[in-house]
Amino acid sequence: MKFICTAAIALFTLTNLSAQQKSTITLTSQENAPTINKHIYGHFAEHLGRCIYDGFYVGENSKIPNTNGVRNDIIAALKDLGIPNLRWPGGCFADTYHWKDGIGPKDERPTMVNQWWGGVTEDNSFGTHDFLDLCETLGTEPYLAANVGSGTVQEFTDWVQYVNHSGKSPMSDLRKKNKRDKAWGVSIWGVGNEMWGCGGNMTPEYYANLFKQYSTFMSDWSNTGKLFRIASGANVADYHWTEVLMRDIPKNLIEGVALHSYSFVEWEKKGSSTNFNEEQYFTTMQTALKMEELVTKHSEIMDKYDTNKKIALIVDEWGGWYDVEEGTNPGFLYQQNTMRDAMIAGTTLNIFNNHSDRVRMANLAQTVNVLQAVILTKGDKMILTPTYHVMHLYKVHQDAKLIPLKVASPEYKFGNKTLPAISASASAKDGKTHVSLVNIHSTEKITVEINVDALKLKNITAQIVASPKLQDHNTFEKPNVIAPKDFKDFKLKNGVLSVTLPPFSVVVLEGK
Structure with missing residues (x-):
């Protein structure tokens, strides 16, 4: 009887283990399924650490093979990845960036201090022409995040005119003087970044009024009405922020609302990117899978004001965030990329795919050498991370019909x-x-x-x-x-x- 009971318990245990x-x-x-918008698979390049300088951009005189100063191996890797859009120049950097400092002869451009990321002095050698020409080379759509926090409506709308106006105007004349006759025709524009934080610590009510002002004066002249204007959206679960933007901004002035959410162990103690235990892995995956709840609840608020889902939810910053690698500048956010990051990428992209009726664009943070990067560089060497490989496998979902x-x-x-x-x-x-x-x-x-x-x-x-x-x-x-x-x-x-x-x-x- 004892043997039979033991055997029965063992069988019960095995059966339950098998079921689990x-x-x-x-x-x-x-x-009635939506199409998975290819722009869900977008990327993000901020003037932060070694993402632009010593990442993408090594300069025209570098011994590293390059095209107009951008590494050829990075160009090839991103072409193979099929990135649909690239966000630039920030991030927090966007609301301190004055675009006219980054045009004209490079030896005449003023320097600036990157106050957000390491306090380094930048020479503005990588600017509007460099970025938009890179996007043309990659065959990707540029997403320009413009300065609202420390800029003006005039500065913003001048930038729109500079890159988009094909006729005669002060800004198009300036562009032609800088050896670019043809307008680039940039559609995607971020009206500020993280206005609840580094963009100015604003209330949603105040920012909604600012957005209306900036959006009203935006025009692309040759393509009127086709700009895709993205409002700086909520920080994680700030549902009140989304409520105010959807309630207060007229639907003819807005095409997208942003959302930012990162995956980590603890905000103050993020831990190592490579030396972590199972508890830290589990906690990181908790925050990654929280994206399902965030997307669902923000979408429900948007549905109240936009039943036809014309306004897109844009998750334009997401990814894993850990402590920087030992011996690197804390302000450069350089971290390694493990199988944990592959899990973040796979699960997050599945969530976005399954919510593609509302989520129609997203940007992994960031492309090269920063946070959950798809590419890391060291001198003339370059490696592809596990996140790169997951996104490469998933590119088959771009513009495919959701099942x-x-x-x-x-x-x-x-x-x-x-x-x-x-x-x-x-x-x-x-x-x-x-x-x-x-x-x-x-x-x-x-x-x-x-x-x-x-x-x-x-x-x-x-x-x-x-x-x-x-x-x-x-x-x-x-x-x-x-x-x-x-x-x-x-x-x-x-x-x-x-x-x-x-x-x-x-x-x-x-x-x-």
Whole structure:
């Protein structure tokens, strides 16, 4: 009897363990599903640390191969990544930046002190022409974040005229004097940045009035009415901020409302980017997955005032934030990038994809050498991070039609706290279906079952980003520790796709 009871308990335990290790995903109707806007996969380049100088820009006389001073290896990597937009020059830097200081002969440009990031003196050698020409080279759309905090309406609208007016005007004449005849035609404009903080510590009511003033005087002359004007939005869960902007700003003056949210252990004690324990990993993923709640609640407020969803929610700063690497300038925000960051990227992009009816643009912070970068540089060396590889796998979702889904996920437990272990999103485009899956569990592999019978999938292939340790990362000595690999641990039988995900892994499947 004792043996039977013990065996029964063991069987019960194994059965429950097996149940905990399985997830089911149900695909729902695509009939009214939105398109996943490619701009969700945007990036961010601020004058911060080594993002621009000694990152993107090494100067025309550098021995590092470059095009107009921008590294050729970075250009190639970002082209391959297919970045749809690039935000510049900030960030907090935007509201101290005076764009006329960055045009004209480089040896005649005034210097400035970057008061937000390290107190370094900048020579303004990378300015409007350099950035917009870079965007042309990359085939990406520029997103200019303009100065409201310390600037004027005149300065702002002069910049719009300088880059967009193709006829004769004071600013277009100035542009032509600076050897650029053709207007760039910039559509996406941020009207200030973090106005609740480094942009001026304003109330939402005050900023809403300022936004209306600036927006009223914006025009692109040759393309009137087609500017995409983005209001500086909420800090994380400041729902009152979103409420005021949506309530007080007329819908004919605004196209987007921003949102900023970062993932970290604790704001005051962010911890190392590579030397972290499971508790720190779990806590970071808690803040990353909080994005689901943030997007949902901010969208609900926007729905009250904009039932047709004409105004986009723009998450133009997101990503992991840790302590800087030892021995580097604290104001430069240089950090490494591990499998933890791959988990942040995969889960966050799944959230954005699944909310693409309202979320139509986002910007990972930041592109090179700052925060959750996709590229790191050291001298003439360059490496691609795990985040780069996840975004590269996910680029198949750009401008694809969302396939809505419901995920029944087992729990990832730490202490008395739990998180859903499985995250997913799916889309269809050009006769191909893609499903992106993330297992954030630190120790358990999980089998995901998806009924795909209605999709009539054949010829399924997959790639994976995974590694033995959460702390694993690419270095300049070993640049390919983490890179996408072909993935075979799946099977399709009777219309059910069964995929076994290793711990902390990202898998993207393709079926035709």
